[in-house]
Amino acid sequence: MSLAWTSKLALAVGLALLPGSAWAEAVNISYLTHWSPETVALLENAAKEYSKTHPDVTITVRAVPFGDLLTTLRSQSGGSDGATIGGIYDLWLPELARDKLVAPAPEAVAAEVKGAWPAGVVSAASVGGALYGIPNEIDVYALNYNKDLFKQAGIEAAPKTWDEFREAAKKLTKKDAGQQGFGMINSWAAGVVHPFASLLVSNAGELVTDGKPVLDSKQAGETFEFYEGLIKDGSSDPAMATADANTTGPFLDNFVSGKTGMIIMANWWESALKTGMGDKFANIATAPIPVGPSGDKPHSISYSWMTVVNAKAGEAEQKAAWDFLAWLNGAKSGQNGASAMSDILMSMGILPSRSSDIEAHKDKLGTEFLAGYVSVLSDAKPFPVVPGGQEFSESLQQTLEALQYGQISAKEAQAKAQADAISILERAAK
Amino acid sequence: MTNGYRASAGIMLAPAVTLIGVFILLPMLLTVWLSFNDWSTQTPFAEARFVGLANFQDIFGSTSVGRDFKGALVNTAIYTALSVAIILPLSVLFGLLVHQRDVGGGTLLRTVLFSTYMVPMIAVALVWSKLYSPSEGPFNQMLGLVGVSPQPWLSSPRSALISIVLLNVWQQVGYFTVLAIAGLTQIPGSLYEAATLDGANRTEQFRFITLPLLRRTLLFSAVIAIINAVQVFEPVALITQGGPVGSTNVLTYHIRRVGIERAQGGLGSAMAVMLMLSLIVVVCALFAFMNRKDDE
Numbered sequence: 001m002s003l004a005w006t007s008k009l010a011l012a013v014g015l016a017l018l019p020g021s022a023w024a025e026a027v028n029i030s031y032l033t034h035w036s037p038e039t040v041a042l043l044e045n046a047a048k049e050y051s052k053t054h055p056d057v058t059i060t061v062r063a064v065p066f067g068d069l070l071t072t073l074r075s076q077s078g079g080s081d082g083a084t085i086g087g088i089y090d091l092w093l094p095e096l097a098r099d100k101l102v103a104p105a106p107e108a109v110a111a112e113v114k115g116a117w118p119a120g121v122v123s124a125a126s127v128g129g130a131l132y133g134i135p136n137e138i139d140v141y142a143l144n145y146n147k148d149l150f151k152q153a154g155i156e157a158a159p160k161t162w163d164e165f166r167e168a169a170k171k172l173t174k175k176d177a178g179q180q181g182f183g184m185i186n187s188w189a190a191g192v193v194h195p196f197a198s199l200l201v202s203n204a205g206e207l208v209t210d211g212k213p214v215l216d217s218k219q220a221g222e223t224f225e226f227y228e229g230l231i232k233d234g235s236s237d238p239a240m241a242t243a244d245a246n247t248t249g250p251f252l253d254n255f256v257s258g259k260t261g262m263i264i265m266a267n268w269w270e271s272a273l274k275t276g277m278g279d280k281f282a283n284i285a286t287a288p289i290p291v292g293p294s295g296d297k298p299h300s301i302s303y304s305w306m307t308v309v310n311a312k313a314g315e316a317e318q319k320a321a322w323d324f325l326a327w328l329n330g331a332k333s334g335q336n337g338a339s340a341m342s343d344i345l346m347s348m349g350i351l352p353s354r355s356s357d358i359e360a361h362k363d364k365l366g367t368e369f370l371a372g373y374v375s376v377l378s379d380a381k382p383f384p385v386v387p388g389g390q391e392f393s394e395s396l397q398q399t400l401e402a403l404q405y406g407q408i409s410a411k412e413a414q415a416k417a418q419a420d421a422i423s424i425l426e427r428a429a430k
Numbered sequence: 431m432t433n434g435y436r437a438s439a440g441i442m443l444a445p446a447v448t449l450i451g452v453f454i455l456l457p458m459l460l461t462v463w464l465s466f467n468d469w470s471t472q473t474p475f476a477e478a479r480f481v482g483l484a485n486f487q488d489i490f491g492s493t494s495v496g497r498d499f500k501g502a503l504v505n506t507a508i509y510t511a512l513s514v515a516i517i518l519p520l521s522v523l524f525g526l527l528v529h530q531r532d533v534g535g536g537t538l539l540r541t542v543l544f545s546t547y548m549v550p551m552i553a554v555a556l557v558w559s560k561l562y563s564p565s566e567g568p569f570n571q572m573l574g575l576v577g578v579s580p581q582p583w584l585s586s587p588r589s590a591l592i593s594i595v596l597l598n599v600w601q602q603v604g605y606f607t608v609l610a611i612a613g614l615t616q617i618p619g620s621l622y623e624a625a626t627l628d629g630a631n632r633t634e635q636f637r638f639i640t641l642p643l644l645r646r647t648l649l650f651s652a653v654i655a656i657i658n659a660v661q662v663f664e665p666v667a668l669i670t671q672g673g674p675v676g677s678t679n680v681l682t683y684h685i686r687r688v689g690i691e692r693a694q695g696g697l698g699s700a701m702a703v704m705l706m707l708s709l710i711v712v713v714c715a716l717f718a719f720m721n722r723k724d725d726e
Contacts, residue, residue, distance in 0.1 A: 187673030
């Protein structure tokens with residue numbers, strides 16, 4: 001064989017092997033989350049499991065406090081060196097997608113997600129009809145109360161209406177003992193806004209309708225007045241309800257130490273309660289959100305989380321990231337037909353959103369604490385996912401905190417919240 | 431000869447001037463230019479859209495953008511003024527105590543005072559957030575021992591900013607004490623001996639010798655303390671997140687929220703320009719005041 005033919009043959013063999021070589025090339029992907037070290041360890045275990053069948057893929061997990069998650073995503077996702085995968089809150093998606101920081105899901109992944117998750121959850125992970133993330137957790141709000149404190153105050157059942165709620169809060173308040181009836185969280189946007197929004201939707205109100213804020217409604221006015229009433233009664237002490245960057249702090253300390261009778265919170269804080277209370281966690285019960293004067297039945301706000309892939313990551317990294325996420329959230333990676341992701345979520349008391357995961361974890365979801373959340377899931381209303389949503393939340397947080405601290409009246413709070421929301425959402429929509 | 435001298439001076443200055451130009455002046459000019467543009471921090475500079483003074487109108491307007499900025503500006507001014515007003519006299523007081531040669535343990539005290547400055551802010555923030563805890567914090571427990579009712583510290587909009595100032599004073603006072611000691615060592619001992627012979631008591635010596643001769647040191651300390659205070663970020667980000675009710679929302683934290691979290695680069699740049707201008711005005715006013723005193 002002549003030298004020319006040998007060269008041609010070598011070139012042909014080389015070209016034929018090229019895609020295989022590229023596929024077998026080592027790929028490093030990173031996963032950014034806000035989870036605690038214990039949960040990060042579970043995720044790392046799952047990543048190791050995946051790497052057994054995909055030895056060419058190395059996955060590293062990095063965690064930052066919740067308060068720094070969006071900033072880290074925004075500041076690092078502008079380049080290929082940023083995290084390949086990020087766990088994000090659905091409210092952040094429209095702007096991350098607009099700024100082309102997150103990649104649309106490949107067709108196969110999108111088809112799988114559309115078939116295996118409820119339509120509402122899929123829509124929260126989509127922008128303009130394109131799916132951007134694989135949903136994992138769904139959170140709803142419910143009333144948590146301390147059964148011991150209820151017993152001591154002579155309250156027999158969880159309040160079902162706002163009148164009963166206000167009455168129970170008064171009975172649970174013992175100022176001399178440093179005990180408050182209802183804990184209103186502050187210094188954390190979601191902790192302030194979501195409980196308020198849950199009460200608002202249980203009063204037949206809405207935050208945003210068709211992209212326009214509707215905080216000037218009668219129902220919203222009643223909700224602001226309800227908050228003002230609780231403060232004026234002395235049933236809620238804002239100084240006992242401050243949160244820190246890790247979404248813990250005095251509001252959690254006071255509830256776990258039996259200084260707060262009731263609080264409206266999401267299911268994910270089950271693990272924080274268990275850690276803080278130990279055996280006393282059995283004192284905590286869950287009930288639907290009390291219904292306001294204009295409402296017909298209990299509702300709750302829901303929001304979801306998803307994992308997205310950095311649009312600036314290299315092609316091989318993106319491909320490996322979607323493959324890992326499809327496995328992590330797939331029905332074969334966990335125990336008894338559940339996904340590995342849902343096993344991790346359930347360790348924190350977080351509800352998985354994939355339909356088959358809910359079925360697989362039916363027993364655990366039936367525990368006294370979580371069953372209260374599962375029962376309100378069907379009537380939950382998704383928190384509005386709109387451009388400018390985060391700024392809108394932070395602005396409403398400021399207004400509600402000013403109301404909590406008695407700096408403004410309910411009427412002033414309502415007018416301010418509506419005016420600010422109009423200006424923020426109009427600017428974001430441009 | 432003169433031209434040759436100029437050329438060699440230019441060549442020698444060029445590396446430093448180039449570095450300053452690229453890493454300091456250029457980013458400053460870029461920030462000023464971006465403040466006149468509508469720009470998302472996630473997009474290339476080429477996509478910035480010129481909007482004239484609109485960003486400045488917004489940050490001084492009556493909408494939530496303006497209210498939040500003005501609130502952050504006022505919080506920063508209060509934080510800075512309180513920090514400087516507490517740190518400088520304390521540093522002189524500690525400096526005088528440590529500087530006394532006839533008192534034992536001065537070196538140990540100096541080391542202890544300076545050690546707070548070396549503790550990382552993350553550790554300081556973690557410890558102080560627990561010290562301030564309204565229900566189980568040691569501060570309230572100690573106050574309880576002397577019959578004072580528990581204070582809300584970080585949980586009240588009225589006391590949260592002051593609580594952060596106290597944390598800052600605790601961490602920074604050691605550094606400024608070392609500066610004060612350095613200034614005190616420059617004052618000749620003969621001046622005090624002469625004053626003593628003339629019948630001046632300790633208070634008069636402090637007023638007419640120590641303070642005037644410490645003026646340059648205090649000016650330097652004041653400028654550094656102001657710059658440090660204006661740049662406060664970590665305790666707010668780690669402990670209060672700007673709350674409650676925006677009472678600890680200082681400018682650096684607010685600019686980070688607007689410019690990075692919300693990606694509103696134009697607005698964030700306009701805020702940064704205002705912060706820079708405020709700092710320049712304050713520092714220039716301080717120098718002008720000290721120069722007038724020198725002339726007098």
